[in-house]
Amino acid sequence: MGTVLGLNGNSAVAHAMRQVNPHVVAAYPITPQTDCVERFAEFVADGRVDTEFVTVESEHSAMSACVGAAAGGGRVMTATSANGLALMWEIVYIAASMRLPIVMMVANRALSGNINIHCDHSDTMGARDSGWIQLFSENAQEAYDNIIMAIKIAEDMSVRLPVMVTQDGFIISHALERMELLDDEEVQKFIGPYKERYPMLDLKNPVTYGPLDLFDYYFEHKWSQIDAVEHCLPIIQKGSDEFGELSGRNYELLESYKLDDAEFGVIALGSTCGTAKEAVDRMREAGKKVGLLKVRCFRPFPTEHIIKALSPLKGVAVLDRSSTFGGFGGPVFNEVRSALYDAPERPLVIDFLYGLGGRDIFMEDIEVAFQRIEGVVTKGRIDTHVDFLGLRE
Amino acid sequence: MSKQKGAKDLVPGGMITEAGNAREYETGDWRTEKPDVDHDKCIHCFFCWAYCPDSSIIVDPEEGKMKGFDFKHCKGCGICARICPKNAITMVSER
Numbered sequence: 001m002g003t004v005l006g007l008n009g010n011s012a013v014a015h016a017m018r019q020v021n022p023h024v025v026a027a028y029p030i031t032p033q034t035d036c037v038e039r040f041a042e043f044v045a046d047g048r049v050d051t052e053f054v055t056v057e058s059e060h061s062a063m064s065a066c067v068g069a070a071a072g073g074g075r076v077m078t079a080t081s082a083n084g085l086a087l088m089w090e091i092v093y094i095a096a097s098m099r100l101p102i103v104m105m106v107a108n109r110a111l112s113g114n115i116n117i118h119c120d121h122s123d124t125m126g127a128r129d130s131g132w133i134q135l136f137s138e139n140a141q142e143a144y145d146n147i148i149m150a151i152k153i154a155e156d157m158s159v160r161l162p163v164m165v166t167q168d169g170f171i172i173s174h175a176l177e178r179m180e181l182l183d184d185e186e187v188q189k190f191i192g193p194y195k196e197r198y199p200m201l202d203l204k205n206p207v208t209y210g211p212l213d214l215f216d217y218y219f220e221h222k223w224s225q226i227d228a229v230e231h232c233l234p235i236i237q238k239g240s241d242e243f244g245e246l247s248g249r250n251y252e253l254l255e256s257y258k259l260d261d262a263e264f265g266v267i268a269l270g271s272t273c274g275t276a277k278e279a280v281d282r283m284r285e286a287g288k289k290v291g292l293l294k295v296r297c298f299r300p301f302p303t304e305h306i307i308k309a310l311s312p313l314k315g316v317a318v319l320d321r322s323s324t325f326g327g328f329g330g331p332v333f334n335e336v337r338s339a340l341y342d343a344p345e346r347p348l349v350i351d352f353l354y355g356l357g358g359r360d361i362f363m364e365d366i367e368v369a370f371q372r373i374e375g376v377v378t379k380g381r382i383d384t385h386v387d388f389l390g391l392r393e
Numbered sequence: 394m395s396k397q398k399g400a401k402d403l404v405p406g407g408m409i410t411e412a413g414n415a416r417e418y419e420t421g422d423w424r425t426e427k428p429d430v431d432h433d434k435c436i437h438c439f440f441c442w443a444y445c446p447d448s449s450i451i452v453d454p455e456e457g458k459m460k461g462f463d464f465k466h467c468k469g470c471g472i473c474a475r476i477c478p479k480n481a482i483t484m485v486s487e488r
Contacts, residue, residue, distance in 0.1 A: 099406035160405065198408050208409035220400035221407040228405060 014039030023074030026065035073199025082109035096131030101154035118358020259291035424469030434481035
């Protein structure tokens with residue numbers, strides 16, 4: 001079973017989209033997502049998929065077309081990055097509100113300005129409150145796997161929510177990796193046929209999507225959406241477990257790396273986790289009790305899992321690849337620290353903003369983060385909650 | 394208020410799954426003036442029926458006659474009074 005290929009993250013996701021063979025893809029090109037959609041357009045041109053590919057004139061139209069197609073009753077996918085996601089903004093929220101199981105790959109890129117095409121997480125972190133499920137990927141294999149799992153999770157009848165699958169722009173999207181693809185038939189069998197729910201094209205059962213919803217019902221509808229997002233963690237894990245049985249690649253909401261007997265941990269998302277694992281290995285060889293917690297599922301935030309994983313530690317350094325500009329630390333720090341507030345045993349937590357606009361992060365940077373949190377624990381006091389890694393001051 | 398559904402009883406996504414439900418939304422209480430028709434002046438031309446944006450002119454198609462107004466939905470916009478060629482409709486204050 002399966003095929004081993006050398007692919008970059010964009011091509012890997014394009015292949016996942018080919019194997020999913022969605023009814024509709026509407027997308028607009030933006031670096032670093034572009035060659036994902038280009039590859040997929042080739043599959044369309046070569047007749048390898050049945051997809052109706054809509055070449056829209058902007059990302060606002062891309063997501064609007066996706067919403068229309070999904071409300072119509074189709075399996076729908078798209079992809080974007082940074083400013084493209086920002087231009088989609090209004091419709092991103094509407095897709096989630098209407099409970100449309102659209103799957104979108106986001107190749108993470110810094111938001112302007114100034115103009116920068118390289119990786120940070122400011123684009124998807126900005127969309128963290130939009131009601132989408134967010135799965136972060138460490139490498140191209142995970143991006144491919146997450147896309148296929150995302151279809152299954154999004155379309156589960158108890159979920160019916162859109163899913164954003166991220167991969168770090170250029171670092172993953174453009175780097176060639178050894179990849180294992182599933183067979184096309186295996187993917188189709190895993191995701192199953194698309195199940196419609198209130199399709200607008202069912203003319204015998206007419207429905208109205210997105211009606212005026214004022215002070216009499218809007219609040220109740222939002223509660224229903226909040227409730228749906230809060231309760232989908234078990235389905236995300238179930239979809240991941242079923243994928244593990246199929247592929248042999250097992251995924252959790254969070255991945256603990258050498259945390260079992262650790263005293264100090266770092267938390268990261270995306271490709272930095274690969275670097276952090278190497279740094280952990282190197283420090284372990286030097287006798288340091290350190291580990292990594294990788295957050296794969298950021299929305300919904302797996303609060304209980306975070307508490308369980310981090311409570312036994314003495315100190316935690318969060319690595320945030322975006323800023324909240326005036327908030328108390330980065331978005332990951334906000335969530336992690338808040339989750340730990342009521343934990344009976346909790347570590348000291350500090351935050352590092354790093355890698356904005358694609359600034360490289362090295363093993364030495366991660367070692368600095370570990371040294372800093374160890375120093376904080378030794379001192380028993382946090383003097384600086386939020387600091388920077390790899391910044392020239 | 395008591396007949397309104399709770400959050401758990403709603404269609405996820407907030408779709409409306411019954412067709413023709415606009416009649417259940419009674420917009421008549423938006424009104425500050427209401428139309429009043431002088432049946433002696435009315436020639437049953439149906440201009441008011443054609444122009445009413447809320448389908449609030451009641452007509453009897455069998456008799457071919459204008460009968461009055463649906464005050465559960467009439468918002469009191471006054472278009473019928475303005476369009477009436479015989480000035481048979483006047484707007485009167487409801488205060």
